[in-house]
Amino acid sequence: MDDDALLRHSRHVLLEEYGIDGQMRVGAGHVLVIGAGGLGSPVCLYLAAAGVGRITLVDDDLVDLTNLQRQIAHTTARVGQAKVTSAAEAMRAINPDIAIATHALRADAAMLATLVAAADVVVDCSDNFATRHAVNRACVAHAKPLVAGAAIRFDGQLSVYDTRDEASPCYACVFPADADFEETRCAVLGAFGPVVGTIGTLQASEALKLLAGISPSMAGRLLMFDGRATQFDSLRLARDPECPVCAAHRAGRWSKTAR
Structure with a gap:
């Protein structure tokens, strides 16, 4: 780490739990962000500011005027641009x-x-169950920690799904793919900008903690935010031993370890 980098990240380095070692790990880290919209905007900006060495952004959407009330990585001048291009410019x-x-x-x-x-x-910042489940399946298959957030209207939620920990559920343990969840979009019901920003900021926090080696993470807990009451609640989550997504992969990893 050169002098400029040390100065840029000095307020993180000063943290006892973070330090130079944590900053070095963050600088060597690679984060994949799915979605560069409302949740993805603060995620991208905070990861860039923190000096994550490599960041990969995936989003097929274009910046629209209706996005700008909450998607803070984008600007009026970049309406019509690909969101990943706009976000990368801001980063x-x-x-x-x-x-x-x-x-x-x-x-x-x-x-x-x-x-x-x-x-x-x-970091999953997508806005639909199909993508969330596809991301979860890939994370389970490759044993990568997943920071998943969601927000609609005045409500948000966040958790970390990390199947490297035997006690941690995967996303499908908590939200089964065959369950009858009502999928709602902010284009229909609306989304309060600061709530989306709150959840995205917390996703960035969890991702940086995982990279820097700061514990505990949100694994095994679901954090829920009520933006009207400005109130957080949290639930303990249990893994499903019969989960069709993670049970077989866990068994395979356990058998390899046992050998």
């Missing part, structure tokens, strides 16, 4: 020393298999 303006890869595509299973395998931490 480089904060920190030109990081490496950013962009994919203006919708994440599918083949792409995720490659990108997740190369990442240290995956």
Whole structure:
């Protein structure tokens, strides 16, 4: 770490739990961010500011005027641009020393298999269950920690799914793919900008803690935020031993370890 980098990140280095070693780990880390919208905006900006060495962004959408009330990585001048291009521009303006890869595509299973395998931490900022489950399957298959957030109207939620820990559930343990969840979009119900920003900021926090080696993470807990009451609640989560996504992978990893 040169003098400029040490000065840039000095307020993190001063933290006893973080220090130079933590900053070095963050600088060597690779984070995959799925979604560069409301949640992805603060995630991208804080990861860039913190000096994460490599950040890969995936989003197939374009910046729209209706995004700007909450998607703070984008600007009026960049309406019509690919969100990943716009977000990367904002990130480089904060920190030109990081490496950013962009994919203006919708994440599918083949792409995720490659990108997740190369990442240290995956942050899911998508807005639909199909993508969330696809991201979870790839994270389980490659044993990568997943920081997942969601926000709609005045409500948000956050958790870390880390199947490297035998006690930690995966996303499908908590939200089974065959469950009858009502999928709602902010284009229909709306989204309070600061709530989206709150959850995205907490996702960035969890991702940085995982990279820097700061514990505990949110694994095994679901954090829920009520933006109207300005109140947080948390639930303990248990893994499903019969989960169709993670049970077989856990058994396979356990048998290899046992050998």
